[in-house]
Amino acid sequence: MGWFSKFINSSIGKKFIMSFTGILLIIFLIIHLLGNLSLFAGENAFNNYAGTLEKFKPLVRVIEVLLTIIFVLHIYNAVYLWWTNRIAKSKLYAVNARSKETNIFARTTIQSGSIIFIFLVIHLKTFWYASNFSAADVNLYKLVTGWFANPVYSYFYIFAMILLGFHLNHGFQSAFQTFGWNHKKYFRLIQTIGTVYSILMAVLFATIPVYFLFFHGGH
Numbered sequence: 001m002g003w004f005s006k007f008i009n010s011s012i013g014k015k016f017i018m019s020f021t022g023i024l025l026i027i028f029l030i031i032h033l034l035g036n037l038s039l040f041a042g043e044n045a046f047n048n049y050a051g052t053l054e055k056f057k058p059l060v061r062v063i064e065v066l067l068t069i070i071f072v073l074h075i076y077n078a079v080y081l082w083w084t085n086r087i088a089k090s091k092l093y094a095v096n097a098r099s100k101e102t103n104i105f106a107r108t109t110i111q112s113g114s115i116i117f118i119f120l121v122i123h124l125k126t127f128w129y130a131s132n133f134s135a136a137d138v139n140l141y142k143l144v145t146g147w148f149a150n151p152v153y154s155y156f157y158i159f160a161m162i163l164l165g166f167h168l169n170h171g172f173q174s175a176f177q178t179f180g181w182n183h184k185k186y187f188r189l190i191q192t193i194g195t196v197y198s199i200l201m202a203v204l205f206a207t208i209p210v211y212f213l214f215f216h217g218g219h
């Protein structure tokens with residue numbers, strides 16, 4: 001146990017956990033997006049998809065607990081590293097240290113992450129909590145499309161999805177770097193895959209509120 005607690009308390013250990021949980025979240029987002037895209041196929045298709053998940057409730061509950069642990073570890077380690085880094089930098093300012101991270105995606109991960117966190121709280125309250133803890137049976141399609149008919153709610157989603165793209169664009173390549181998969185030969189490729197992935201996630205997730213706000217009459 002000694003080496004393990006030493007590792008997870010070191011800053012390389014914390015970076016490792018942040019990257020590992022980040023990769024798991026990257027995978028979760030793909031699965032979550034694929035499920036959500038069935039909203040475009042209409043009420044029956046989406047509610048059938050939700051009904052199938054309902055049949056595997058115990059497994060879904062286990063995944064939800066794991067996701068909670070993953071999110072908590074990701075956020076805790078990110079904030080810890082950001083804060084210790086900030087203190088270290090403020091001490092170094094006397095010798096005029098400049099940030100090594102020059103691109104906007106890298107410099108704003110903590111800001112984009114914080115807004116994604118606020119998004120997640122609102123998201124879980126309006127969809128997950130409402131569908132799991134309502135007294136009456138919930139028509140999930142009606143619940144989701146009903147919320148997206150609200151411009152404030154939909155615009156906030158679109159804004160959060162753009163920031164999610166920013167966050168993923170840095171997070172993707174940074175995670176691979178942590179694991180040492182940043183060999184010169186592959187670095188460009190990983191960077192490109194990361195950028196394509198981030199744009200796809202941001203655009204495809206955002207098409208959902210855009211569609212239900214502007215193009216889908218009569219909920």
Ligand code: HEM
Nearest residue numbers: 032036064067120123127128131132144164205206208209
């Ligand atoms: C337009 C975009 C999105 C839509 C329409 C959407 C839809 C949903 C719905 C309907 C649920 C409830 C499922 C249920 O109660 O059975 C849910 C749960 C959840 N969503 Fe989203 N989601 C979107 C984007 C996101 C994003 C970007 C994230 C992460 C940053 C996210 C994270 C989660 C999590 C962690 C849960 C709870 C776990 C689960 O039950 O699967 N969602 N989402």
